[in-house]
Amino acid sequence: MKHPSCRPSIVTKNNPKCAQCSVRLIAFCGILEDKDILQLETISKNKNIPKGNSIFLQGDEVKTFYNIKQGSVKIYKLSHDGRKQIVGFMYPGDFLGMSDQDLFTYNAEALEDTKLCQFNKTVLENFFLKFPKVESKILNLVNHELAAAQDQIFLLGKYSAKERLLQFFLNISSQREKLGWGGNPIRLSMPRSDIANYLGLTIETVSRTLSELKKDQIIKMIGTHDIFLNNKDQIPQYLT
Amino acid sequence: MKHPSCRPSIVTKNNPKCAQCSVRLIAFCGILEDKDILQLETISKNKNIPKGNSIFLQGDEVKTFYNIKQGSVKIYKLSHDGRKQIVGFMYPGDFLGMSDQDLFTYNAEALEDTKLCQFNKTVLENFFLKFPKVESKILNLVNHELAAAQDQIFLLGKYSAKERLLQFFLNISSQREKLGWGGNPIRLSMPRSDIANYLGLTIETVSRTLSELKKDQIIKMIGTHDIFLNNKDQIPQYLT
DNA sequence: CGAGCCATTGAATGCCATCAATTTTAGTGG
DNA sequence: CCACTAAAATTGATGGCATTCAATGGCTCG
Numbered sequence: 001m002k003h004p005s006c007r008p009s010i011v012t013k014n015n016p017k018c019a020q021c022s023v024r025l026i027a028f029c030g031i032l033e034d035k036d037i038l039q040l041e042t043i044s045k046n047k048n049i050p051k052g053n054s055i056f057l058q059g060d061e062v063k064t065f066y067n068i069k070q071g072s073v074k075i076y077k078l079s080h081d082g083r084k085q086i087v088g089f090m091y092p093g094d095f096l097g098m099s100d101q102d103l104f105t106y107n108a109e110a111l112e113d114t115k116l117c118q119f120n121k122t123v124l125e126n127f128f129l130k131f132p133k134v135e136s137k138i139l140n141l142v143n144h145e146l147a148a149a150q151d152q153i154f155l156l157g158k159y160s161a162k163e164r165l166l167q168f169f170l171n172i173s174s175q176r177e178k179l180g181w182g183g184n185p186i187r188l189s190m191p192r193s194d195i196a197n198y199l200g201l202t203i204e205t206v207s208r209t210l211s212e213l214k215k216d217q218i219i220k221m222i223g224t225h226d227i228f229l230n231n232k233d234q235i236p237q238y239l240t
Numbered sequence: 241m242k243h244p245s246c247r248p249s250i251v252t253k254n255n256p257k258c259a260q261c262s263v264r265l266i267a268f269c270g271i272l273e274d275k276d277i278l279q280l281e282t283i284s285k286n287k288n289i290p291k292g293n294s295i296f297l298q299g300d301e302v303k304t305f306y307n308i309k310q311g312s313v314k315i316y317k318l319s320h321d322g323r324k325q326i327v328g329f330m331y332p333g334d335f336l337g338m339s340d341q342d343l344f345t346y347n348a349e350a351l352e353d354t355k356l357c358q359f360n361k362t363v364l365e366n367f368f369l370k371f372p373k374v375e376s377k378i379l380n381l382v383n384h385e386l387a388a389a390q391d392q393i394f395l396l397g398k399y400s401a402k403e404r405l406l407q408f409f410l411n412i413s414s415q416r417e418k419l420g421w422g423g424n425p426i427r428l429s430m431p432r433s434d435i436a437n438y439l440g441l442t443i444e445t446v447s448r449t450l451s452e453l454k455k456d457q458i459i460k461m462i463g464t465h466d467i468f469l470n471n472k473d474q475i476p477q478y479l480t
Numbered sequence: 481c482g483a484g485c486c487a488t489t490g491a492a493t494g495c496c497a498t499c500a501a502t503t504t505t506a507g508t509g510g
Numbered sequence: 511c512c513a514c515t516a517a518a519a520t521t522g523a524t525g526g527c528a529t530t531c532a533a534t535g536g537c538t539c540g
Contacts, residue, residue, distance in 0.1 A: 100383035143340035149389035156396035157440040200397035
């Protein structure tokens with residue numbers, strides 16, 4: 001800490017500097033013009049979540065919304081008998097915390113060190129009244145999430161293990177492209193156990209299937225978490 | 241047609257009479273007061289879809305929204321190689337047609353003779369500008385749909401055949417209760433093939449599992465489409 | 481460099497799918 | 511109302527893909 005002007009490294013601090021935010025173009029705040037986004041800045045706070053930490057838990061009261069600026073997050077549900085199912089992964093630009101319930105129906109946990117923009121629920125809802133198009137934008141994002149969930153239902157209901165993994169890789173690829181990063185190769189920010197759980201498979205099946213995909217020259221792996229898709233354009237044909 | 245005042249039996253006609261609509265309390269229009277709902281009435285049309293007919297198809301342009309007044313609808317996706325996956329069923333009070341895309345990503349088909357309230361997309365979106373809380377209500381409904389889709393992901397990823405069927409019955413039961421009908425017995429408005437497809441199973445497995453549930457006295461069937469849940473309150477414990 | 485976790489590979493089991501046949505239901509017309 | 515027919519549902523026999531159980535290999539990080 002060199003200068004007195006440096007804030008202490010607390011988890012929550014003000015002044016997110018929305019105007020030059022890296023996810024502004026794809027996030028909900030992107031529909032606000034420069035003059036209006038200053039108002040949003042005054043009601044938002046930065047929050048850093050270290051890898052492996054929870055952002056909120058199933059059963060917690062919904063009183064905060066989040067915007068992901070950096071990192072990645074897994075969303076999972078627990079049944080009363082302890083079974084766990086990951087229902088989604090979220091990435092920079094995604095809006096987190098919307099619910100039709102008063103309590104969260106799922107857990108959110110950081111897969112890597114993650115930076116969030118945090119809003120008080122009531123305050124942001126009042127902000128909607130002044131800028132209705134912000135709420136429209138969020139409706140749009142939720143609809144997008146719903147479409148993704150329906151795709152996942154298709155995957156779980158009809159795809160083989162090999163198809164599930166390939167579809168998963170393509171999803172990550174297009175996610176990266178949306179963020180302006182390269183769509184190939186891709187990086188898996190989660191362990192095999194999370195991939196398996198998300199895809200309705202076991203770790204062993206994921207591992208075996210990856211070995212097959214490597215043998216068949218469909219993918220190439222650099223280490224255990226970076227994957228190059230060999231004929232990426234050919235893959236979608238035999239899915240969807 | 242006894243009186244000249246009777247309209248011809250066309251599929252689409254005006255004057256839905258929102259004020260005394262049977263689904264008003266649970267549908268999106270329920271947040272409007274009596275004086276405001278008259279304005280909604282002027283932009284809505286009635287539409288009847290006979291059993292088995294499509295409401296819209298995957299790839300169709302999104303230019304109409306629907307509100308289900310009576311009947312039931314199945315939502316399903318097709319992959320390019322012809323595989324089909326039902327991703328949801330919709331019932332009276334549900335809002336149909338929202339999308340983040342310009343084209344529908346799924347098909348909607350009436351499971352029984354169904355009555356809809358129809359809105360032009362652009363017109364209803366302009367209506368939102370005048371009554372923003374209508375859009376808030378729809379955001380709420382979409383969030384509810386998303387939560388249901390996440391539940392279905394859990395079901396497909398972690399539940400056994402027996403659990404899938406029981407969960408499905410409980411869902412229908414609570415749907416009926418929301419409509420003020422009895423939650424037990426329940427009526428299946430779709431054939432076995434649709435149940436199987438929705439639950440990620442085959443017709444044969446559904447049939448076999450139903451036989452087991454009957455043998456174990458967990459359900460009692462009246463005909464092939466009416467089901468009485470014997471100890472309904474006990475069932476949820478061993479799910480969720 | 482070693483400990484512990486994560487990933488991979490192997491062998492055997494099991495649940496649900498597939499293939500096949502029968503029974504029941506529902507719809508139609510005599 | 512009943513016979514007739516086609517579709518839907520049920521039941522049986524077999525098989526396969528992914529799981530489960532078990533062991534080995536390979537990172538990663540103190």
